[in-house]
Amino acid sequence: MLKxxxxxxxxxxxxxxxxxxxxxxxxxxxxxxxxxKVYNMREVDxxxxxxxxxxxxxxxxxxxxIDELADECFMPLTVGGGVRALEDFEQLLxxxxxxxxxxxxxxxxxxxxxxxxxxxxxxxxxxSIDARRVSQGKFRVFTHSGKILVDIxxxxxxxxxxxSGAGEILLTSIDRDGTMExxxxxxxREVAGSVSVPVIASGGAGTYEDFxxxxxxxxxxxxxAASIFHFxxxxxxxxxxxxxxxxxxxxx
Amino acid sequence: MLxxxxxxxxxxxxxxxxxxxxxxxxxxxxPIVTSSFRDLEKASHIILPGVGSFPVAMRNLRxxxxxxxxxxxxxxxxIPFLGICLGMQLLAAxxxxxxxxxxxxxxxxxxxxxxxxxxDYRIPHIGWNSVIxxxxxxxxxxxxxxxxxxxxxSYHLDxxxxxxxxxxxxxxxxxxxxxxxxxxxxxxxxxxxxxKNGFQLLRNFLSI
Numbered sequence: 001m002l003k004x005x006x007x008x009x010x011x012x013x014x015x016x017x018x019x020x021x022x023x024x025x026x027x028x029x030x031x032x033x034x035x036x037k038v039y040n041m042r043e044v045d046x047x048x049x050x051x052x053x054x055x056x057x058x059x060x061x062x063x064x065x066i067d068e069l070a071d072e073c074f075m076p077l078t079v080g081g082g083v084r085a086l087e088d089f090e091q092l093l094x095x096x097x098x099x100x101x102x103x104x105x106x107x108x109x110x111x112x113x114x115x116x117x118x119x120x121x122x123x124x125x126x127x128s129i130d131a132r133r134v135s136q137g138k139f140r141v142f143t144h145s146g147k148i149l150v151d152i153x154x155x156x157x158x159x160x161x162x163x164s165g166a167g168e169i170l171l172t173s174i175d176r177d178g179t180m181e182x183x184x185x186x187x188x189r190e191v192a193g194s195v196s197v198p199v200i201a202s203g204g205a206g207t208y209e210d211f212x213x214x215x216x217x218x219x220x221x222x223x224x225a226a227s228i229f230h231f232x233x234x235x236x237x238x239x240x241x242x243x244x245x246x247x248x249x250x251x252x
Numbered sequence: 253m254l255x256x257x258x259x260x261x262x263x264x265x266x267x268x269x270x271x272x273x274x275x276x277x278x279x280x281x282x283p284i285v286t287s288s289f290r291d292l293e294k295a296s297h298i299i300l301p302g303v304g305s306f307p308v309a310m311r312n313l314r315x316x317x318x319x320x321x322x323x324x325x326x327x328x329x330x331i332p333f334l335g336i337c338l339g340m341q342l343l344a345a346x347x348x349x350x351x352x353x354x355x356x357x358x359x360x361x362x363x364x365x366x367x368x369x370x371x372d373y374r375i376p377h378i379g380w381n382s383v384i385x386x387x388x389x390x391x392x393x394x395x396x397x398x399x400x401x402x403x404x405x406s407y408h409l410d411x412x413x414x415x416x417x418x419x420x421x422x423x424x425x426x427x428x429x430x431x432x433x434x435x436x437x438x439x440x441x442x443x444x445x446x447x448k449n450g451f452q453l454l455r456n457f458l459s460i
Binding site: 001002003004005025043045046057067071074075076077090093094095096097098099117118119120121122123124151167196197221222251 | 265267268269270271274275278303304305308338345349350368371374375377378379380381382391400404405406413422423442444447448450451
């Protein structure tokens with residue numbers, strides 16, 4: 001059986017590890033390298049690693065830094081932030097990423113999804129969608145780390161991404177990000193129900209029960225979380241033991 | 253002695269070479285990332301890693317004249333060889349990703365896309381899944397018979413000869429997750445990303 005993945009998300013700015021709330025008020029939460037070593041030792045299922053200032057600063061990914069971090073990371077790794085060209089995919093895969101996430105570029109350069117899928121295979125192209133509720137029951141996509149509103153809904157962007165060759169969707173609720181009040185289940189269910197690629201739920205996990213809801217009701221294939229692991233005593237292993245006790249297939 | 257082993261990791265432009273290189277280093281062997289015949293000739297073991305698409309990978313292997321080198325070292329000289337993920341798929345006779353492409357033909361079979369049985373089976377197949385060993389082999393020595401390994405792929409190798417199959421994994425029915433024929437081995441999963449079990453498998457390979 002394919003196991004449910006619990007994926008810690010590491011967000012970094014200027015190579016310091018941060019965590020915010022609603023994509024704002026970033027707090028420093030330690031060195032990235034230290035976190036990677038800890039997660040590596042604890043054998044987590046997979047890591048997501050996002051450079052949240054690259055696009056805003058008009059930079060490409062920091063390949064040298066990512067190379068160093070990936071060298072300590074003997075586990076599956078998805079890397080994103082500042083990815084705008086085919087060469088960025090090539091470089092990131094080369095230094096140790098298993099999958100590459102694109103967010104702003106997925107909206108601004110839809111062709112990049114198809115080109116990357118053709119060259120490197122769909123399985124390594126992750127489209128990261130950041131969405132927020134703009135009115136009752138209506139979601140809109142935001143790019144540039146949640147700063148710029150785009151006139152497209154997350155369902156439509158996910159469908160288009162899948163058609164272009166994306167192999168996975170990382171779906172983050174900006175409203176719930178860092179709140180630890182639970183995932184936006186409506187958002188997850190809408191998107192997961194409209195594509196056939198795996199969807200990773202992100203934004204809002206505060207308890208192990210939140211993971212169950214994202215999987216059971218939202219139909220997510222994997223759950224990503226940051227605050228719950230940075231700011232509480234709950235751990236990826238604890239989450240998996242909880243899921244196992246509820247009858248879900250996890251890797252223990 | 254693993255420290256004496258020189259492992260050639262074939263560089264053909266589209267793959268996650270560095271993870272494999274680091275994992276080999278951690279296993280105590282000496283990795284060289286290369287596409288040159290001379291390096292392949294010196295190696296005690298050869299690994300063909302893989303991320304990418306079958307047709308692009310085969311084109312790159314041909315353009316860099318790696319196909320002939322591999323045939324010489326692997327088929328004629330019987331150097332232990334491990335294909336990982338796409339690297340295992342390339343062992344096949346044909347690939348059906350995009351256009352139909354001729355593979356290395358070290359193992360007879362065809363690479364096909366997963367056919368989802370229902371919406372519960374999402375494609376690509378991404379994550380940790382059980383690898384059920386179906387015959388005795390040196391690659392899975394000291395590894396529990398139904399251990400989890402990390403997968404990330406949309407295509408799988410459909411073997412023509414069941415005696416080449418070493419392990420199977422349940423997904424959309426069942427698919428071949430590891431193969432072996434003489435000195436040629438393949439894993440559809442990524443041992444370099446599969447933590448303890450993956451390292452054990454790589455060490456087993458290096459001691460062949």
